[in-house]
Amino acid sequence: MRLANKIALVTGASRGIGRAIAFTYAREGADVVVNHAASAAQADETARGIEAAGRRAAVIQADVGDKAAVDAMVDRVLREFGRLDILVNNAGMTKVCPSIDVPEKDWRRLIDVLLSGVFFCSQAAARAMFRQKSGKIINIASVAGMGAFPERAAYGSAKAGVIELTRVLGCEWAHRNINVNAIAPGYIKTYIIEDLIAKGAYREDSLTRRIPQGRLGKPEHIADAAVFLASGESDYINGQTIAVDGGFTAYSYLESWLQDKHDQ
Ligand code: NAP
Numbered sequence: 001m002r003l004a005n006k007i008a009l010v011t012g013a014s015r016g017i018g019r020a021i022a023f024t025y026a027r028e029g030a031d032v033v034v035n036h037a038a039s040a041a042q043a044d045e046t047a048r049g050i051e052a053a054g055r056r057a058a059v060i061q062a063d064v065g066d067k068a069a070v071d072a073m074v075d076r077v078l079r080e081f082g083r084l085d086i087l088v089n090n091a092g093m094t095k096v097c098p099s100i101d102v103p104e105k106d107w108r109r110l111i112d113v114l115l116s117g118v119f120f121c122s123q124a125a126a127r128a129m130f131r132q133k134s135g136k137i138i139n140i141a142s143v144a145g146m147g148a149f150p151e152r153a154a155y156g157s158a159k160a161g162v163i164e165l166t167r168v169l170g171c172e173w174a175h176r177n178i179n180v181n182a183i184a185p186g187y188i189k190t191y192i193i194e195d196l197i198a199k200g201a202y203r204e205d206s207l208t209r210r211i212p213q214g215r216l217g218k219p220e221h222i223a224d225a226a227v228f229l230a231s232g233e234s235d236y237i238n239g240q241t242i243a244v245d246g247g248f249t250a251y252s253y254l255e256s257w258l259q260d261k262h263d264q
Helices: 016-027 040-051 065-080 105-132 153-172 193-196 204-209 219-230 254-263
Strands: 009-010 030-037 057-061 086-091 137-140 180-185 239-245
Touching: 009 016, 009 065, 016 030, 016 040, 016 219, 016 239, 030 040, 030 065, 040 057, 040 180, 065 105, 065 204, 086 219, 105 137, 105 153, 105 180, 105 204, 137 219, 153 180, 180 219, 204 254, 219 239
Parallel strands: 009 030, 009 086, 030 057, 086 137, 137 180, 180 239
Antiparallel strands: none
């Protein structure tokens, strides 16, 4: 087991990528704290899955954009579990809107949750990690923080900010034996993507056409990378962002060339 007896906190673990990370961590021997904002029943289901893998679980409701709630969450983890070895900043949401029309409250909310939330959680966790003299922080960024995704200005800006924050904190806290790295998922089949497809923001075939591997990713693909970045196997990696995207960000050539290959 690669995470035996570690204590992990995964934000936004009531479904999707966060839930897959929670389950994979439990299978690798970690106790996992499941954070969510509004989906209590789904978070409980995640906790039951962790327990079914033979590990301890707890559910903590907290909006990661609310610093006081984040500090209280981390205090509770430390009270109940005694330490915090791994923080996964996964909680997220998105909105698609032409930039000219984005309401102020939507801009502020996305930046609060996606960028400030990552900072607040990292800061609270790092205080404990400083005392422990070790820790792993894994930020779930996005390929939308690596290139332009029109009509997603706040989301992409926040995710680009997360990639920069990963570099800064990775370098700033390296001498404390803390690793801060990020994963940039491509298109992963979860609620976020299914909801955007249902609302007509995407067609699934137009996504897969642009992906060299010709298919959407699964939450488990992200979870596997998150295990690597939480384990001793990544001890000399710091401040980095790994794209887990089926080749999406590596590819800059014609969509028609890919389409020919997919059709073969
Ligand atoms: P998802 O299925 O919609 O899950 C999002 C999770 O975040 C839920 O557990 C949700 O719980 C939680 N959450 C949302 N706002 C929160 C808040 N303010 N405080 C605490 N928890 C909150 O989405 P997903 O696809 O798994 O996304 C997970 C992460 O991957 C996000 O950061 C997303 O940006 C990133 N990502 C996803 C994709 C993709 O293709 N799916 C691609 C790139 C990056 P509640 O319902 O309780 O709020």
